[in-house]
Amino acid sequence: xxxxxxxxxxxxxxxxxxxxxxxxxxxxxxxxxxxxxxxxxxxxxxxxxxxxxxxxxxxxxx
Amino acid sequence: xxxxxxxxxxxxxxxxxxxxxxxxxxxxxxxxxxxxxxxxxxxxxxxxxxxxxxxxxxxxxxxxxxxxxxxxxxxxxxxxxxxxxxxxxxxxxxxxxxxxxxxxxxxxxxxxxxxxxxxxxxxxxxxxxxxxxxxxxxxxxxxxxxxxxxxxxxxxxxxxxxxxxxxxxxxxxxxxxxxxxxxxxxxxxxxxxxxxxxxxxxxxxxxxxxxxxxxxxxxxxxxxxxxxxxxxxxxxxxxxxxxxxxxxxxxxxxxxxxxxxxxxxxxxxxxxxxxxxxxxxxxxxxxxxxxxxxxxxxxxxxxxxxxxxxxxxxxxxxxxxxxxxxxxxxxxxxxxxxxxxxxxxxxxxxxxxxxxxxxxxxxxxxxxxxxxxxxxxxxxxxxxxxxxxxxxxxxxxxxxxxxxxxxxxxxxxxxxxxxxxxxxxxxxxxxxxxxxxxxxxxxxxxxxxxxxxxxxxxxxxxxxxxxxxxxxxxxxxxxxxxxxxxxxxxxxxxxxxxxxxxxxxxxxxxxxxxxxxxxxxxxxxxxxxxxxxxxxxxx
Numbered sequence: 001x002x003x004x005x006x007x008x009x010x011x012x013x014x015x016x017x018x019x020x021x022x023x024x025x026x027x028x029x030x031x032x033x034x035x036x037x038x039x040x041x042x043x044x045x046x047x048x049x050x051x052x053x054x055x056x057x058x059x060x061x062x
Numbered sequence: 063x064x065x066x067x068x069x070x071x072x073x074x075x076x077x078x079x080x081x082x083x084x085x086x087x088x089x090x091x092x093x094x095x096x097x098x099x100x101x102x103x104x105x106x107x108x109x110x111x112x113x114x115x116x117x118x119x120x121x122x123x124x125x126x127x128x129x130x131x132x133x134x135x136x137x138x139x140x141x142x143x144x145x146x147x148x149x150x151x152x153x154x155x156x157x158x159x160x161x162x163x164x165x166x167x168x169x170x171x172x173x174x175x176x177x178x179x180x181x182x183x184x185x186x187x188x189x190x191x192x193x194x195x196x197x198x199x200x201x202x203x204x205x206x207x208x209x210x211x212x213x214x215x216x217x218x219x220x221x222x223x224x225x226x227x228x229x230x231x232x233x234x235x236x237x238x239x240x241x242x243x244x245x246x247x248x249x250x251x252x253x254x255x256x257x258x259x260x261x262x263x264x265x266x267x268x269x270x271x272x273x274x275x276x277x278x279x280x281x282x283x284x285x286x287x288x289x290x291x292x293x294x295x296x297x298x299x300x301x302x303x304x305x306x307x308x309x310x311x312x313x314x315x316x317x318x319x320x321x322x323x324x325x326x327x328x329x330x331x332x333x334x335x336x337x338x339x340x341x342x343x344x345x346x347x348x349x350x351x352x353x354x355x356x357x358x359x360x361x362x363x364x365x366x367x368x369x370x371x372x373x374x375x376x377x378x379x380x381x382x383x384x385x386x387x388x389x390x391x392x393x394x395x396x397x398x399x400x401x402x403x404x405x406x407x408x409x410x411x412x413x414x415x416x417x418x419x420x421x422x423x424x425x426x427x428x429x430x431x432x433x434x435x436x437x438x439x440x441x442x443x444x445x446x447x448x449x450x451x452x453x454x455x456x457x458x459x460x461x462x463x464x465x466x467x468x469x470x471x472x473x474x475x476x477x478x479x480x481x482x483x484x485x486x487x488x489x490x491x492x493x494x495x496x497x498x499x500x501x502x503x504x505x506x507x508x509x510x511x512x513x514x515x516x517x518x519x520x521x522x523x524x525x526x527x528x529x530x531x532x533x534x535x536x537x538x539x540x541x542x543x544x545x546x547x548x549x550x551x552x553x554x555x556x557x558x559x560x561x562x563x564x565x566x567x568x569x570x571x572x573x574x575x576x577x578x579x580x581x582x583x584x585x586x587x588x589x590x591x592x593x594x595x596x597x598x599x600x601x
Contacts, residue, residue, distance in 0.1 A: 006461050013464035014433050017452075021436060024444045032444035059459070 004055035065348075067189040070120040071196050074214025080238040088114050089208075089404065091229055091242035093217050093255060096123065097188065098372030098389035099248035100195040104142045105397035107202050107209035108518055111404060114240070115199075116231060120213030122192035125349035126276050129185050129304065129312055130383035134474035134500060135390040136180040137575070141516050144198040145180065148191060152184030153305050158287040160468050162453040164294060168466045177555045178503040179510040183471065185306045187276075188386070220245060220255055220368065227367050244400060246369045248389075251356075253374035261365060265358020266432060268379065269319040270439050273352050275332050277311050279345035289468040291438075291453055295338040300438050300468075310348055313339070314380075316439070323352050355379045357432045359424045363392075363417045371396060376424035381434035381469035384427040391475055392420050398521040398573035402597055407521075407540050412598030415482050423475035430470040437467035474500040477576060481600065484570075484579035484592040491562040491580060501575045504555045506548070511556075514546055517573030523593060525584075528556055530566030532584045538593045543570075572596060 010016050024032045044053055072095065079086040090106055092099045095117035106113045131148065139145035160168040174182040202209050218237070219230040227245040231238055247255040256263060288303040290296070299316035306312055315335055317326060325331060332350055336343075359376035363369065372389030396416050402408035440446035455462035477483065477498035486496050494502060504511040515524050524544045525532055529551075536543040550557040561567050570579040570592050579592035594600070 006459055008461050008464060010461075010464065014430075014467065014470070017448075017465050017467075018433055018436075020448065021445050024442065027442075027444070029443050032442070036444075060455075062454070062458075 002055060003049065003052045004059065006059070065189075066193055067122050067124050070213065071122060071193065072117070072211045072213035073120045074212075074234055076233075076235055077210075077212060079240055080233065080235060082238075085228060085239040085241045087226070088112060088240055088242045090114075090244050090246060090400070091116060091227070091240060092246045092248060093117075093229075094248035094250060094372075094374070095119070095192075095196075095211060095213070096248060096250065096372070097128070097191055097195065097386050098374075098393055099246070100192065100199065101138070101142070101390050102246055102248065102371060102393035102397055103209055103211075104144070104195065104198055104202065105393055106400065107199075107207040108142060109397060109401045109521055110208065110519070111397075111401055112208035114210045114212060114242075116212050116215040116217055116229070118214065118216035118232075122196065123188040125274075125351060126187035126189065126306060126310065126312060128188045128191070128383075128386040129306055130387075130471075131184050131186055131191065132383060132387045132472045132474075133178065133180045133182050134472075135387050136184070137500075137503070137512055138390050138394045139195075140180070140512070141394075141518060141575070142198065143201070144194050147194045147197075148186055149180060149184055151190055151194075151307055152186035153285055153307055154181045154184055155285045155287060155305070156182065157284070158289065158468075160453075160456075160466055161288065161290045161293060162450075162457070163292055165457055167453050167457040168463050172471070177505045179512065180503070183383075185304055185312075187306050187310065190307070191386075217249075217255070220258065222259070222366050222368050224366070242367075243404065244367050244369060246371055246396070247374050248370075248372050249374050251373040251377045253370065255368065256360065256370060256374055259365065259368065261360055261362075261370075263358055263360055263377075265356055265377070265428065267356045268354065268435055268439065270435075271317050271319060271321050271323075271326075271352050271354050272380075273315045273317050273326055273332070273335070273350065275313045275315070275336060275350045276306070276348040277313065277336065277345040278309055278348050279311060279340075279343055280309060281311060281340075281343065283311070291449075291468075293339075296335070301339065317352070321352075326352060353380075355435075357428045357435070359421070359428060363420055364413055369396065369400075369413070369416070375420070376428065378427050378431040379435040380431075381438060382427070382431050382471055383469070384431050384472045387472040388423055388427050388475075391423060392416075394574045395420055398517045399598075401517075401521045402541075408597040409599060415480060415598060419475075419477045419480050419482075422477060422479070426475060427472070434467050434469045476500070482572075482578060482596045482598065484588075484595055487579070487581040487588075488562075488564055488567055490564045490582075491567055492559060495560050495569070495577055495580070497577050497579055499577050501569075501571060501577060502559045504553055504559055506553050511553075512575060515571050516575040521573045523573060523578070523596070524569075524571040525589065526560075526569040526571055527584060528560055528567050528569075530568060530583050532568060533586075536589070538590050539597065539599065541593065541597070543593065570596065
């Protein structure tokens with residue numbers, strides 16, 4: 001049974017996307033990569049469920 | 063050659079003003095005979111305000127330029143008497159497709175709502191758009207309306223004063239001067255008047271170039287908007303294909319910042335791009351151009367008696383069709399206010415609400431078009447990685463599709479927070495019709511609601527009473543208010559668009575068809591106060 005939510009779940013997609021892109025403004029590629037890594041780990045902690053993370057990883061790998 | 067944009071439609075003709083001993087005085091002078099200048103002039107002339115339009119050119123737009131027109135500006139033009147020919151000639155479309163490399167990753171349908179006189183969008187070459195507006199000017203002149211269109215009249219200098227503006231004009235017969243109570247500058251993104259007055263125009267510059275090719279061809283493509291990210295025929299860049307009337311196809315190629323313009327515009331180089339995209343088709347190149355853009359606006363849209371509208375006041379990227387569409391919302395907002403001020407019915411400070419409301423609109427348009435541009439032209443490697451990730455995911459996963467941004471199409475502006483609005487006294491009414499909103503159309507038998515709302519010959523407010531009592535007539539602050547009593551029994555969509563869960567409602571509607579106030583029932587004192595507020599006479 002899939003636990004990962006793959007239905008639309010973000011109100012104001014454009015606002016959130018801009019927040020993400022703005023956070024990277026002025027950073028070098030290395031700094032951006034590091035920010036992304038910290039962001040992913042933070043969100044993993046928020047999700048807190050290994051099964052969900054595994055499903056998300058599988059989806060992202062395509 | 064007999065293309066409409068090669069024929070002088072308003073050739074220079076000597077005016078009596080050029081022989082006057084002292085500068086002739088006009089009520090309003092409009093500089094620029096593009097869609098915005100003609101729009102404001104038609105609106106003012108219909109209201110009986112004497113207006114002269116000056117343009118250094120004498121033809122309609124050279125090339126198709128603005129091609130996407132949204133429902134709201136068509137409704138505005140209908141109020142001015144020229145919306146229907148636009149739709150008759152234009153190409154209606156609803157479906158958009160987005161491709162990434164060779165794959166279709168996303169498709170959207172504008173899903174137009176039923177019960178509107180006008181479609182969600184039409185494509186129409188700007189030269190036709192302007193041609194129909196010029197035809198309407200001629201009709202109005204024949205009907206005795208005070209409107210004049212002077213081609214070959216180049217405004218070289220403006221001198222603002224407290225009570226008038228003086229214009230220096232150059233013509234084939236030499237220079238002359240006129241004076242006007244108000245000057246409306248619709249002289250485009252590079253507005254010479256804005257520059258001469260040293261007014262700031264700040265914002266973001268995008269380092270990119272787009273090549274437009276308008277080609278005439280018999281093609282099998284459907285009437286849809288097709289957008290490509292990183293296609294094989296334009297690697298690393300984007301492209302757009304859109305149909306216009308007369309088998310003219312608009313093709314935009316993103317071509318990057320460091321380019322040789324003259325080289326790119328050579329027909330043989332355009333031909334290479336077209337062949338790579340379309341295969342071996344035969345076509346005729348009608349027009350080509352290279353454009354760059356900025357997203358920026360003026361701090362204030364009027365300075366004393368000089369008023370700016372359209373691209374002269376605000377400039378956006380073309381993604382979203384927010385240029386001409388927002389400019390016509392400027393003129394819709396401005397004309398009735400200026401009429402009331404000239405009549406002495408409203409205070410001059412009513413013009414401040416033009417700035418407030420239309421700067422609100424410009425901010426919305428700049429935000430949306432900037433975001434689209436950032437998605438289409440990512441500014442950093444990381445931004446591009448996220449963009450491509452969105453497109454990759456979107457092909458298989460619906461959740462990623464709201465992030466795909468190839469242009470957020472123009473929607474009418476709601477003037478939330480405007481000082482002309484009264485507090486919403488009908489919270490059970492639909493949010494779409496809250497104070498500040500443009501009225502949504504509703505079929506009324508064989509006619510439509512919007513045909514019965516708004517200013518035409520006069521800057522008329524309407525009191526719309528649905529399933530509740532209202533007086534037969536109403537005059538407030540010297541203004542005759544039209545009263546329109548309707549029942550949702552006869553027009554079911556009225557309930558959906560104006561009542562919500564309320565049993566009845568009274569709406570006070572401005573001459574530009576925006577809601578000023580709404581209540582569950584009529585009360586003379588409240589309506590009177592709301593009307594005073596809506597014309598800038600806040601108690």
